[in-house]
Amino acid sequence: AQTVTQSQPEMSVQEAETVTLSCTYDTSESNYYLFWYKQPPSRQMILVIRQEAYKQQNATENRFSVNFQKAAKSFSLKISDSQLGDTAMYFCAFMKQVGGATNKLIFGTGTLLAVQP
Amino acid sequence: GAGVSQTPSNKVTEKGKYVELRCDPISGHTALYWYRQSLGQGPEFLIYFQGTGAADDSGLPNDRFFAVRPEGSVSTLKIQRTERGDSAVYLCASSPGGGDTEAFFGQGTRLTVV
Numbered sequence: 001a002q003t004v005t006q007s008q009p010e011m012s013v014q015e016a017e018t019v020t021l022s023c024t025y026d027t028s029e030s031n032y033y034l035f036w037y038k039q040p041p042s043r044q045m046i047l048v049i050r051q052e053a054y055k056q057q058n059a060t061e062n063r064f065s066v067n068f069q070k071a072a073k074s075f076s077l078k079i080s081d082s083q084l085g086d087t088a089m090y091f092c093a094f095m096k097q098v099g100g101a102t103n104k105l106i107f108g109t110g111t112l113l114a115v116q117p
Numbered sequence: 118g119a120g121v122s123q124t125p126s127n128k129v130t131e132k133g134k135y136v137e138l139r140c141d142p143i144s145g146h147t148a149l150y151w152y153r154q155s156l157g158q159g160p161e162f163l164i165y166f167q168g169t170g171a172a173d174d175s176g177l178p179n180d181r182f183f184a185v186r187p188e189g190s191v192s193t194l195k196i197q198r199t200e201r202g203d204s205a206v207y208l209c210a211s212s213p214g215g216g217d218t219e220a221f222f223g224q225g226t227r228l229t230v231v
Binding site: 037042044045047091095104107108109 | 148150152157158159160161162165173176206208210212213214215218219220222223224225227
């Protein structure tokens with residue numbers, strides 16, 4: 001069974017600064033995907049960034065980037081130039097690759113990020 | 118619709134009652150997922166539909182929980198004999214299927230069993 005661990009229940013960062021959220025996972029699979037989702041108070045989960053395990057290059061999406069260490073099973077999220085709108089719960093998630101189909105997500109317990117003005 | 122729609126947004130029910138939660142996925146999305154999110158936790162997988170059939174229902178906690186998707190679009194999560202421990206936010210997500218891994222989530226239904 002796969003597990004996802006987020007060891008930081010809460011984080012705080014000043015506006016315009018950089019913050020890194022940690023995530024580790026455990027799996028015996030060799031093909032999988034990793035995701036970071038953002039959940040604001042509206043409850044709707046929003047995809048921030050995703051990483052295919054077979055790709056060595058770290059994914060980036062504007063101010064968001066990841067540090068993917070496959071051997072260490074680590075997948076951290078770096079947010080640069082933090083903005084007040086980044087305040088939310090952030091969830092790390094794992095998806096096993098099953099042929100060419102989508103599959104269920106396994107989520108961590110989340111990190112509550114507060115961006116301070 | 119433009120996104121995944123879940124109704125109702127909030128539902129309060131008495132212990133022992135039956136409830137139905139509805140999910141309207143993005144048009145054309147063949148894959149549909151239900152998750153349950155308890156307070157302070159990450160979402161937990163309940164069931165996954167590919168088209169009309171349940172491809173994986175391993176997350177349903179017991180036989181009080183059942184879900185259908187009769188026409189491969191709208192899905193209904195049904196909970197019988199509700200218990201206070203069923204109180205949670207129930208999230209629905211859909212994805213295009215095939216090789217596209219992005220799941221689009223609705224805003225969830227907050228179920229409170231009193």
